[in-house]
Amino acid sequence: MATLPADLQLEESASFDRQIIQYIQRAAATGLYEIRGLGAKRRLPHFDDLVFLGASISRYPLEGYREKCSSSTLLGTRFAKRPLKLAMPITIAGMSFGALSANVKEALGRAATELGTSTTTGDGGMTSEERESSKTLVYQCLPSRYGFNPDDLRKADAIEVVIGQGAKPGGGGMLLGQKVSARVAAMRTLPEGIDQRSACRHPDWTGPDDLAIKIKELREITDWQTPIYVKVGATRVFHDVKLAVHAGADVVVVDGMQGGTAATQWAFIEHVGIPSLAAVRLAVDALEDLNKKEEVQLIVSGGIRTGADVAKALALGADAVSIGQGVLVALGCNSSSFVQHGQHLSATADYHKLGTAPGFCHHCQTGRCPVGVTTQDPVLEQRLEPAVGARRVRNYLQTLNMELTMIARACGKQDVHHLEREDLAALTIEAAAMAGVPLAGTSWIPGRGGSL
Amino acid sequence: MAPAAQRVIFDLKRQSVRELNQFLHGELDGVREVLVENPDGAHSLAVGLNAAVRVDIGGHAGYYAAGMNKTATVVVHGNAGPGVAENMMSGRVEVSGFASGGAGASAHGGLLIIRGDAGLRCGISLKGADIVVGGEVGNFSAFMAQAGRIVICGDAGDGLGDSLYEAVIYVRGAVRSLGADARIEPMSERDHGAVRELLAAAGLSHPSSEFKRIASSRSLYHWNADARQSY
Numbered sequence: 001m002a003t004l005p006a007d008l009q010l011e012e013s014a015s016f017d018r019q020i021i022q023y024i025q026r027a028a029a030t031g032l033y034e035i036r037g038l039g040a041k042r043r044l045p046h047f048d049d050l051v052f053l054g055a056s057i058s059r060y061p062l063e064g065y066r067e068k069c070s071s072s073t074l075l076g077t078r079f080a081k082r083p084l085k086l087a088m089p090i091t092i093a094g095m096s097f098g099a100l101s102a103n104v105k106e107a108l109g110r111a112a113t114e115l116g117t118s119t120t121t122g123d124g125g126m127t128s129e130e131r132e133s134s135k136t137l138v139y140q141c142l143p144s145r146y147g148f149n150p151d152d153l154r155k156a157d158a159i160e161v162v163i164g165q166g167a168k169p170g171g172g173g174m175l176l177g178q179k180v181s182a183r184v185a186a187m188r189t190l191p192e193g194i195d196q197r198s199a200c201r202h203p204d205w206t207g208p209d210d211l212a213i214k215i216k217e218l219r220e221i222t223d224w225q226t227p228i229y230v231k232v233g234a235t236r237v238f239h240d241v242k243l244a245v246h247a248g249a250d251v252v253v254v255d256g257m258q259g260g261t262a263a264t265q266w267a268f269i270e271h272v273g274i275p276s277l278a279a280v281r282l283a284v285d286a287l288e289d290l291n292k293k294e295e296v297q298l299i300v301s302g303g304i305r306t307g308a309d310v311a312k313a314l315a316l317g318a319d320a321v322s323i324g325q326g327v328l329v330a331l332g333c334n335s336s337s338f339v340q341h342g343q344h345l346s347a348t349a350d351y352h353k354l355g356t357a358p359g360f361c362h363h364c365q366t367g368r369c370p371v372g373v374t375t376q377d378p379v380l381e382q383r384l385e386p387a388v389g390a391r392r393v394r395n396y397l398q399t400l401n402m403e404l405t406m407i408a409r410a411c412g413k414q415d416v417h418h419l420e421r422e423d424l425a426a427l428t429i430e431a432a433a434m435a436g437v438p439l440a441g442t443s444w445i446p447g448r449g450g451s452l
Numbered sequence: 453m454a455p456a457a458q459r460v461i462f463d464l465k466r467q468s469v470r471e472l473n474q475f476l477h478g479e480l481d482g483v484r485e486v487l488v489e490n491p492d493g494a495h496s497l498a499v500g501l502n503a504a505v506r507v508d509i510g511g512h513a514g515y516y517a518a519g520m521n522k523t524a525t526v527v528v529h530g531n532a533g534p535g536v537a538e539n540m541m542s543g544r545v546e547v548s549g550f551a552s553g554g555a556g557a558s559a560h561g562g563l564l565i566i567r568g569d570a571g572l573r574c575g576i577s578l579k580g581a582d583i584v585v586g587g588e589v590g591n592f593s594a595f596m597a598q599a600g601r602i603v604i605c606g607d608a609g610d611g612l613g614d615s616l617y618e619a620v621i622y623v624r625g626a627v628r629s630l631g632a633d634a635r636i637e638p639m640s641e642r643d644h645g646a647v648r649e650l651l652a653a654a655g656l657s658h659p660s661s662e663f664k665r666i667a668s669s670r671s672l673y674h675w676n677a678d679a680r681q682s683y
Contacts, residue, residue, distance in 0.1 A: 032675070145558035145577055149541055150500050150520040177674060189560070189579040189598045190617060194673040197615075199596055203557035203576040204516070204535035213495050217516040217535075220473045221500030 023266075033267060035174060037364025037374065038325055039167055039260040039303060044275045046258070046303060047312040049431030050424050051440065054410040062409035069405040070415045073320050075297045076158060076227020076250040079219070083227055083250075084136055084158055086320070087116030088401045089416060090310055092393075093255075093301050093324035094140045094160060094231075096122030098175050098184040099262030099364065101381035102129050104331060104373055107389030109133030114394050115401075120160060120322070123173045123198055125187050126152040133386075138229065141218065143172060144198035146188040150221060158251075159218055160229040161211070163202075163240075166259030166302040169233025169273045173198035174263040178367040181376040212247040219248075229253050234279035234302065235272075241286035241298075251297045253322060254283045258303025260325040262374060263365035276302040276313075278434035284317030285436075293317070307403020314404070315419035316435060323397075330396035331389045332371040334361050338383040347371050347383070454506075458484040465490045469497060476501050476524075493533065498526050501543070518545040521562060534571075537564045540581055553590070556583045559600070565654045572609075575602045578619050584654040594621050594666075595631065603650045605658055616668040622647050624662045635669045 004010070012018065026034065055061035062069060076083040092108050099122065100108075106129040112119040118136040125147020126139055139156030141148060153159065164170060175184070175196045185192040205214045215228055230244040231253035244252045256276025261269065280300045287293040300313045301322035313321050325333075336351075336358040337344045347358070350370035354363045364374035372383025408416045411423045425440035426432035432439040433446035443450035453459070460483050462472045472488060473496070480503055488509045491497055495514035498507045501524035509517065509526065514533040518526035522541040531549035540559040547555075550568035557573070559581030566574075569587035578597035588606035595611070597619030607625035614631020621634075622643065630636070639647075639660070647660040 035675075145539060145579070148539060148558065149560065150502065150522055150539070153500075153520070191673070194617075195675040199577060203573065203595075204538040204554040210515070210534070213515045214535075217496040217499055217519050220469065220496040221520055223474060223477060224470075 033265045035176070035263050035365050036266055036269070036362045037260070037262050037264075038269075038362040039258045040270050041362070042270055044258065044303075045277050045428065045430045045434055046275060047277060047309045049277070049428045050312050050426055050435060050437065052308075052311065052315070052407055052411060052423055053425055055412040059412045061412050062414065064406060064409050067409065068414060069409050070417075071401055071405055072415075073417070075299070075320060076229075077297070078250040078295050079248065080158075080225065080227035080250050081223075082157075082225045084118060086118060086136065088397070088404075089314060089318075089320035090397050090400055090404075091117050091138075091299065091320055091322045092119035092327055092397075093259075093322040094120035094122045094138070094162070095324055095328075096124040096173070096175075096262065097127045097130065097187070098122070098124040098179060098376070099374055101372065101375055101384065102127055102183075103381055103384050103386050104389060105130040106133045106386040107331065107384065108327065108393060109137070110386065110390035111393035111397065112136065114390070115397055117397065118157065123175075124184060125149070126155070127187075131155060140231075142198065143200055143202045144188075145203065146190075146198070153218070154222060156222075156226060158227040158229060159222070160231050160253065161215065161218070161249075162231045163211075163244075164231070164233030164235075164255070165261065166233045166255030166257050166273055166276070166279075167261035168264045168268045169235045169257075170200065171264065171268055171272075172200035173261070174365070176263055176365050176367070179262075179365075179376045184376055208243040208247055211243070215248045227251060229299070231255060233257075233259075234274045234276065234282075237274070237279045237282035238286045238289075241283045242290060245287070245290055245292050245296050249296060251299060251319075252283065252287075253299040253301065254279045255322075256280075256300070256302025259301055260328070261364075275434065276300060276304070277431060280313055280316045280318055281434060281436045287317070307400040308407065310400055310404045311407040311416070311419060312424065314416055315421060315423050316437075317421070319417065323400075327393055327396065328373055330392045331373050331384060332392070333369075333373050334359050335371055338371040339385065339388045340383055345383075454484040458482055459487065460485070461487045461489060463489045464492065464494055469494050472497065473499060476503070476505065476507070480505060491530075495533065498524070501526070512549070517547075518543075521545055531568070532566075536566075537562070537581075540564065550587075551585075555585075556581055559583075563650075563653055567654075569606065575600070575619070575621075578602065582650055582653075584650050584656065586654070586656060588625065591628075592631070594619060594634075597621075601646055601650060603647055603654075603663070605651075605656065613666050613668070615672060616666075618668065620646075621666040622650075622663040623666060624658055627666070630666065633668050633670070633672045634666055637665045637667050639663065639665050 073086045073089040113135040120138040138158040227250040229251040230249040232240045234256045257273030297319040300318040347370035369375040424437040493514045499519040506525040512530035516535045532547045534552045537545040538557040540562040542561045546565045551566045553572040556564040558577040560579045567586040572590035574589040574593040578600040580599040591609035592611045598617040611631040613634030644660040
């Protein structure tokens, strides 16, 4: 940035700051809203606003390195004959082939398989690379039904009926033409190169009563073997979770507004939905209200980044978490370099061509991902080698699970699923109110009683 | 009709939908025909089939009859609820009466024949299947239909073919209104042939000259400021 003369008197407006001015100028110039990738970027109440109350005299910790702390996780125990048994409560979220390259989908499958966890398809169907590399694969049933077919349905280890997504609750997906390659187009039965807009409503059901019948149809097709998840974008979470449970879900997935996307309108990403911190508590309240907490599992996603985030989500009542953006970052998203044929090569110039820099990029929608993660370009996609990607994702998720068990032991738990709300305190009044845990140093939960 | 040894009868007064579908998903052991008696509007009848078998549903069916069908022939001797033949991949599904909303939704292949009228959103998100409707179709039919052909012998409601991709609609009657990006186009010889072929497959005999072709104008294929509310 150019140095300004020292004698200028500059008063920036809080309402019309530089970002807003840039937004208005852009709108005025183009007449189009901005589409971008990833999730909400503004500061939101989040898991960072909670802390754990480790054991001391009143609670007894477990030995951090030696004593066993289980992270084994069962999902889909309600109706399915074949529930999922995962080695950890950390799963990989649904991301489409189209948004991501086939190499990336393969890398995610390999990493999840090595760690004994699951990965998930996305809008666009199941690729052979993904199925072959994933021991446990969750198959999404989305409004678009791109590539959705009974053969893949029967191959799936679980089915996720996607109602909405945290980045855009109430909106459908987008894949701009530059990413609709011949293979992507064929899988989606669309012309190559068009700007593709996914439906936001399912084509064959409307409303919760229909959803119950739809879920039964999927169960009939799969002979009641396969767990069925229902995924909602976090908005009216309390009611949506109850409706999903009434509709017969084995597992409910709640995706907070920090959840990522391959391409969505900026206004949607930043202004629709509620934070994951608030969503998880509302979801747990709904399950407890129905007395279904032990019967229906809850997966929380949207901005889960660290083992501490996972531990906090579990302590608030989730059974597992699902990670998308964190996994992309582990693969190399926003890294200044990529690895090809064993060499670290700089990607910085390619970030600059997109008008951005490593650490700031959210240009997944362009298909020009400098590190080969969110692209269909035949040259760029080579920048993410499946073996390299698999190793990075495995290391990342393994680190998260180690942090999770470390925190659980420090709280005196032999099982990560024994973490509880009582282990938490909030650092801000907002977080205390949203998460329903006391403000640190008090017994006060805004809206729920206690005292300062 | 197949010999008795190749026929099985399921009476849903005494047997469950689960038993029916489990049987149809099994080895079948030479069974070629299955008759379903007393369906009484049950949901999910004959769903997820993947065998060269004929299923006759002797009465009205509820939601999702013949859902995700592959290879099989399913005939509903009555009316069908929402989502009949949804996501069909191949085979043939026939409804002798009316079909409710979302008939043939997202179907990839095969032929769906509805002898009566079809409700809202017939052929929504169609991905390659063919649909022949003897009567009328409701509003928003062929919404976002991507591939395949729909022949409508009667009238069509509002918003026909809204956000259409590459599917083609042939309508004999009046169209109350077209949806965004749908337009009437001239019938080519290929279109006449397609209508004749599909009508013949359904046992119908209207002259193809009475049909008009509706397809996408492709003006929404690329994101632009002029489309405004169409996005």
